[in-house]
Amino acid sequence: DETVLVGEFASQIGVPATQVIMSLMKMGIMANINQHIKYETAEKIAFEFDKLVEPLQKEEEKEDVVIKDDLEEDLLPRPPIVTVMGHVDHGKTSLLDAIRNTKVTAGEAGGITQHIGAYEVYVNNKKVVFLDTPGHEAFTQMRMRGAQVTDIAILVVAADDGIKPQTIEAISHAKAAGVPIIVAINKIDKEAANIERVRQELSDNGLLVEEWGGDIIDVPISAKKNQNIDKLLEMILLVAEMEELKANPNRPAVGTVVESNLDKGRGPVATVIVSNGTLKVGDPVIAGTAYGKIRALINDKGKRVKKAPPSTPVEILGLDEVPMAGDRFIVMQSDKAAKAIVEKRRIKSRDERLEASSKITLEDVFDKM
Ligand code: GDP
Ligand code: MG
Numbered sequence: 001d002e003t004v005l006v007g008e009f010a011s012q013i014g015v016p017a018t019q020v021i022m023s024l025m026k027m028g029i030m031a032n033i034n035q036h037i038k039y040e041t042a043e044k045i046a047f048e049f050d051k052l053v054e055p056l057q058k059e060e061e062k063e064d065v066v067i068k069d070d071l072e073e074d075l076l077p078r079p080p081i082v083t084v085m086g087h088v089d090h091g092k093t094s095l096l097d098a099i100r101n102t103k104v105t106a107g108e109a110g111g112i113t114q115h116i117g118a119y120e121v122y123v124n125n126k127k128v129v130f131l132d133t134p135g136h137e138a139f140t141q142m143r144m145r146g147a148q149v150t151d152i153a154i155l156v157v158a159a160d161d162g163i164k165p166q167t168i169e170a171i172s173h174a175k176a177a178g179v180p181i182i183v184a185i186n187k188i189d190k191e192a193a194n195i196e197r198v199r200q201e202l203s204d205n206g207l208l209v210e211e212w213g214g215d216i217i218d219v220p221i222s223a224k225k226n227q228n229i230d231k232l233l234e235m236i237l238l239v240a241e242m243e244e245l246k247a248n249p250n251r252p253a254v255g256t257v258v259e260s261n262l263d264k265g266r267g268p269v270a271t272v273i274v275s276n277g278t279l280k281v282g283d284p285v286i287a288g289t290a291y292g293k294i295r296a297l298i299n300d301k302g303k304r305v306k307k308a309p310p311s312t313p314v315e316i317l318g319l320d321e322v323p324m325a326g327d328r329f330i331v332m333q334s335d336k337a338a339k340a341i342v343e344k345r346r347i348k349s350r351d352e353r354l355e356a357s358s359k360i361t362l363e364d365v366f367d368k369m
Contacts, residue, residue, distance in 0.1 A: 086156030118313030
């Protein structure tokens with residue numbers, strides 16, 4: 001469990017520690033500035049003060065593997081990674097389907113059914129990667145674990161329903177992650193659709209759209225009737241170009257696990273997004289407390305590939321256990337180095353588990369007193 005020191009947290013969000021402590025008291029938590037509170041609690045408090053907390057990075061992850069920075073001259077443009085967020089039933093899945101269906105060419109038709117939690121499409125000959133895994137929870141969890149996989153957030157808002165609690169949550173996640181938001185005002189085919197009302201509600205929540213003199217791009221769409229999907233995609237490209245996303249394809253890969261499971265026949269399977277470098281078959285890799293040699297790479301069309309350059313979503317086989325969504329994967333120099341790091345991590349996580357269970361016993365004792 002991620003925690004943060006009250007004093008540090010207060011200065012992080014620029015609020016006097018006494019006020020943070022007061023808010024904690026209101027929540028029934030007694031803590032002084034030298035005590036740790038849960039990340040979730042911190043996030044709630046920050047929200048109260050209209051502040052957002054940066055994801056906390058685990059100390060040990062910063063330290064056990066050092067990843068060298070790239071030289072500016074080694075960096076090349078990379079495709080944007082886009083996440084679709086929004087309130088339930090506002091049309092996230094429908095939009096992802098509409099994009100996939102308009103952009104997957106006939107030759108790839110067989111690949112449509114393949115699902116690895118992410119896919120790539122070409123818009124005006126430029127690649128865009130869509131993640132359809134991170135619902136809100138996955139997104140928050142990944143951020144809490146210090147992982148950021150999204151470059152652009154598409155916020156889907158149903159024109160007949162407007163801004164809802166999960167819409168607001170999505171806005172704050174995107175803001176906390178510092179990623180640009182494009183609003184897709186969906187279901188404009190519906191009788192009750194009211195685009196202006198959505199824009200009003202967006203502005204009430206700090207997102208002023210261009211039509212209203214702000215800088216947030218919105219695109220009224222119908223995912224169901226396939227209206228304006230191309231326009232939305234063009235806006236994604238536009239925003240991506242402004243972001244100047246870059247990576248170095250000529251280095252060992254690093255990235256993030258976005259999905260994982262234990263497959264009966266294939267063993268541990270993880271969908272990863274390569275954030276930098278190029279991942280290759282045969283690479284020795286670590287991911288959380290898992291390690292192994294990449295046995296196979298499978299792309300979003302279900303085809304085996306030999307390598308995966310930056311921003312590619314790809315399924316990897318060959319790990320010895322199932323990593324968690326949000327785990328960073330890192331290609332190591334050798335099998336030996338991969339094994340050594342993971343063994344250390346396993347001992348550490350075992351110790352942490354033991355510590356946690358001994359704490360519970362103590363509390364149990366106190367309960368009985
Ligand atoms: P999600 O929960 O955000 O993934 O929403 P879904 O994509 O599952 O959509 C929820 C419901 O809204 C489904 O019944 C969709 O058919 C419907 N829906 C999605 N987009 C549109 C749209 O553009 N127009 C209309 N009329 N219905 C839509
Ligand atoms: Mg859905």
